[in-house]
Amino acid sequence: MAQKVKLSTIGESLGVSTATVSLALRDSPLVAEATRERVKAHALEMGYIYNRRAASLRTSKSGILGVVVHDIMNPFYGEILRSIEMELDRSRQTFILSNHYDRVEKQRDFLETLMQLGADGVIMSPAIDTPKEDMDLLTQNGLPTVFIARSVPGVDLPVFRGDDKFGISLATNHLISLGHKRIAMIGGTDETSTGRDRYEGYVSAMRKAGLEVKDEWRIQGPRTKAAGFEAASQFLALPDRPTGAVCWNDLAAIGLMSGIARAGLRPGIDISVTGYDDLEEASIATPALTTVWNGQPEVGRLAARALLDRIEGKHTPDGDLTLIKPELHLRQSTSRPVEGA
Amino acid sequence: MAQKVKLSTIGESLGVSTATVSLALRDSPLVAEATRERVKAHALEMGYIYNRRAASLRTSKSGILGVVVHDIMNPFYGEILRSIEMELDRSRQTFILSNHYDRVEKQRDFLETLMQLGADGVIMSPAIDTPKEDMDLLTQNGLPTVFIARSVPGVDLPVFRGDDKFGISLATNHLISLGHKRIAMIGGTDETSTGRDRYEGYVSAMRKAGLEVKDEWRIQGPRTKAAGFEAASQFLALPDRPTGAVCWNDLAAIGLMSGIARAGLRPGIDISVTGYDDLEEASIATPALTTVWNGQPEVGRLAARALLDRIEGKHTPDGDLTLIKPELHLRQSTSRPVEGA
DNA sequence: AAAATATCCTAAAACATTTTAAATTTAAAA
DNA sequence: TTTTAAATTTAAAATGTTTTAGGATATTTT
Secondary structure, three states, X not given: OOOOOOHHHHHXXXXXXXXXXXXXXXXXXXXXXXXXXXXXXXXXXXOOOOOHHHHHHHHOOOOEEEEEEOOOOOHHHHHHHHHHXXXXXXXXOEEEEEEOOOOHXXXXXXXXXXXXXXXXXXXXXOOOOOOHHHHHHHHHOOOOEEEEOOOOOOOOOOEEEEXXXXXXXXXXXXXXXXXXXXXXXXXXXXXOHHHXXXXXXHHHHHHHOOOOOXXXXXXXXXXXXXXXXXXXXXXXXXXXXXXXXXXXXXXXXXXXXXXXXXXXXXXXXXXXXXXXXXXXXXXXXXXXXXXXXXXXXXHXXXXXXXXXXXXXXXXXXXXXXXXXXXXXXXXXXXXXXXXXX | OOOOOOHHHHHHHHOOOHHHHHHHHOOOOOOOXXXXXXXXXXXXXXXXXXXXXXXXXXXXOOOEEEEEEOOOOOHHHHHHHHHHHHHHHOOXXXXXXXXXXXXXXXXXHHHHHHHHOOOOEEEEOOOOOOOHHHHHHHHHOOOOEEEEOOOOOOOOOOEEEEOHHHHHXXXXXXXXXXXXXXXXXXXXXXXOHHHHHHHHHHHHHHHHOOOOOOHHHEEOEOOOHHHHHHHHHHHHOOOOOOOEXXXXXXXXXXXXXXXXXXXXXXXXXXXXXXXXXXXXXXHHOOOOOEEEEOOHHHHHHHHHHHHHHHHOOOOOOOOOEEEEOOEEEOOOOOOOOOOOO
């Protein structure tokens, strides 16, 4: 490869100082119009590549943003990420992504890497049981941070997420209004605040309607299609089997429906199923899934926007909770319970 | 935030030079055992954070790897990425990810960013119509690069992918052996070499069996569930409708099956469908999908390994093509054509 | 005890930028 | 013209590491 082109290379070949070249390339009003153009043209011609790490060393701005989620292969996070990507595209920031798979050490490693790289900020959906100290590390190092979907108790940072209690009540009430009396809740875990909120929402909707809630109707765990599929047999084997299932998310719901179909029953007719998130996929599932839209694009967009604002010093108040209002999207996976069920 | 801790801070507070601190932290044999431990303990205690950009400025190694794919939300790439992640985890490299959505400008922007950040290497599945010049930019700047899944014609770099022609012939021959005479090929595009290879493989399998191949049996395009779903109506409306469909990938196949079911026909019985990739999801689709395993974990692992080797200077020969041997995974989405169809 | 060797430590340069105060040139005003 | 002001340009310091050639000590050999 040819000798590396740097600011001074351009300067020398043009008979001006490095300072001028630097200023010119960044459109400073301190250099004359004519010079600026000569410099830019020359830089292009010589194949100059801006060295961000040198710049960042001097300015302590890296243009790097960190994003940490549970698992990017989960389309729920995928959709959020997509909208973060769009929002960031406009602002010349590069983002670095990591999954934590709910392992705090992996998450900590990544946060450390971000600090080493001098990241400008972090968007995170923290791992279960993330200790407050890990978050303190970030603030001590002056890393602006916002939470999406989840948060860490006792840590005062902006949170962007859907209103879980309300959202799950939409699904539960929908089944109740169709005439279902025995309704299970499948998937998710009480280890996250989101999990607890949704379970609470489900229970209180049931109670409000004067319906019984049984412990064995709560099948904790499933968050993926595979797990939902597995859970089907457990669900179907329930004594006095429920006629409806409110699922943790669309993935679990779709998996559950698959499992139900595999067992020879008709999801949407014999068993009503609701999802949560309204992934793109929900509408083409068989049957099309009744689900709760959870505002992924909004969450991503607002979180990214808020982070950029924080980085620019527009100090939005700490600990702000932004709740996106979920909406029920009716499709074919729910219907009146069959006679005598 | 407290005053930033750097090597010299530690050095001063310990009465040794910065050089010693640097050497000690990196376990150089040049410093005495005792000193090393004193330094390390102190660094930890003071909350020292290694400044990678400063280091990288000096060493011109950044520890950053770039990964560019079409769309990370496509689980095919997701699975590859997962295995790249695993391989890289062991080697303290951070990777930066970008989707190009088959837009060369977006891809070019990202490659430029990588060079600005001083990335150590790139793993890419290039966008359709990536010009050779864009790749030249990388090599001119000394950026080791390997291709996955796709490549750029005329560019001599290692490629890791499945053997498409062979893979698609597995699926096609399977349908033929079940007794299907009219078989469509759905999804993918002739704009990529992979697309052309697979179509060729399908055509030659058909010809070899003495079967006719009709132009209208080739429905180009679908690569996603939604698109596969859409394509169902077009497929079902075909005059003298085929009894089997070889699909571009699992997503298109699953979408197609959904569409078929929605139209009241039974996928796997009335219409046999094969997928490609064997995503995790294939086995829990309804019906479970017969598909061609495409070696995603192998592709990711080998590509990452090869890139790391190149970075370390073990100069593997250019233009090496590593073909993973696909395997047919039989499930319930294929069966003998129904009587008289 | 001197010489030779091994061990440990450090000074200083280098990496490629940005920024500021000051120097220089050009233009405007007197 | 000279003086003053405005417009350009630049020198030099700063950012936090790594690395290398030597400088000190301590240890071993003569």
